[in-house]
Amino acid sequence: MTRGRKSGRSGKRGTLRCLRYALLILAAAAVLLGVKEVPPFDAWSLVSLLLAGILLAVLFIRFEEGEYGSREVAVVGAMAAAGAAGRVLFAAIPGVQPATFIAVVAGYVFGAEMGFMTGALIALLSNLFLGQGPWTPWQMLAWGGAGAAGAITAWLGGGKARVWAVATVAAIWGFVFGWFMNLWFWLSFVYPLTLKTYLAACAASLWFDIFHAAGNLLFAAVLARPVIEMLSRFRARFSITFEVEEAGSDDMKPAGGGTGEGETGMFGCDPVDVAWGDADSARA
């Protein structure tokens, strides 16, 4: 099983790429029509929901374009289930969302694309139990963003497990999540759309945001190290490297750990290298 973006299935890849560009053009057209106040795009509640949906579709297509195998898919599913279970378990405590911490950690260890998918699926699945609504695409984007932020943290930290960095990002994301969700609420149900009214909406949710940030900080402080170690072990378990013993010999033997040339397997490259860019170029 290999990963990266080079594959013989160029036809399907081309179709997906075309679809992605078509969606981006559609999003730009929706914004343009909204700015020009062409009905029914003069309703920002509809345009913003449309934009959130298109952005999600584009990022999901990006995940489809990557050659993720059964292990990556299974890991994303397992992490999303754990996050959704955590969110449902803590639903009684307003604002406390272990889902954010799990998305950040998933991004930290497995990279931005898998982190994003984990975060987005946590929102989608937990809302099956907590209630779907027009907020679901926004939550998917916000928690997906937490996964991507985790990957950026790993990249900035050189791939070393730094609990304080994860805790800081998780805490900051507690506020970012709230402000992002307020955007939907503000665009749809508040008049007039001014900075003052947006700040008022943020002020109304401040307590929830503080609880969310504090909860994330607590989860990260207590759980970040063991969970990162566990996920890293899991990543290493499915990384298979092959070393050619001598020139001209066909014998190859598996070697544990590390990354390097000839490596294949699910999490063959360093998590920070798997960020949105081309995994092949990251390996080079």
Place this chain on the structure above:
Amino acid sequence: MLPVYREKDTLVHGLHPLAALALVASVAAAALVLENPLYTAVVCVGALALLARAEALADGKAILRAAAVMGLLVAFINPLVNNAGEHVLVYGPSIPLWGKLDITAEALLYGLAAGARLFTVVAAFCLFALAVNPDDLLELMSRLSFRSSLAAALAVRLYPSMVVEAVEMRDAQLARGDPLSGGGRLNRAKAYLPLLLSLFQGALDRAASIAESMSARGFGSRGRTRRKVGIFRPRDILAALVSSGIAAAVVLQSLRGGGYDFFPVLADPLAETDLPALGLLCFSLVSFLFVCGSWKKWHWWRSRI
């Protein structure tokens, strides 16, 4: 925890997921775009009637109650942040950096109308959550996004087994004398920590074995098989026509000026209404409600659609 999908013998439950999605999307779009209170009232009643026809009103009570609270919150926030409007109900104090905190009748009514729109949107999504089989929906999505919908389907399947595993581990920990139920919160949290980690490890192990099974069955190879989602039947075409009717009504009213002037004084809701658009909206909703009712009563009709 809120109620989830349950199989029921209603027309809405028997719809193709795409047709159901179109219906819910058109109702939600109508609630979001049309600010005229007359439209809001029609769409709100229509959404609740659809819920009743889908026999989901009782199941959805908890969701609707939460939506009503959210709607009231919207109604409460709007007059506080917006003092536009000519009819001042309460002269509030002047707050530094904020300005006057006057509460006007127009802002209050705008808040109530916005709250009602939010309630309607949630009611539409409630119908979607309670009457559309998530498995069918995931299967439908897998045609567009194979890996992501597979990951979602896996997570849906893993979730209940994770809960069972958590309960078993908790019982084992209790049997060993760990202070899971007694002691202070900090002690309990400390005792829960290894349990959470074990749960996480168990999920990853299960993911590994699922991955092996998927590989053994040729995951990712060409020409995969798929479970067939129900075919598009006449009832789905009817639902699609109704959705198109609602969407057309939204566009018609929008072309006339979908917005409704709450400020500086309330406009006459009837004067700002495009009667053909309102008629089309009412006809679409009522006709589908009639089809839902008749489907239940008349076996001949039921067999035809």
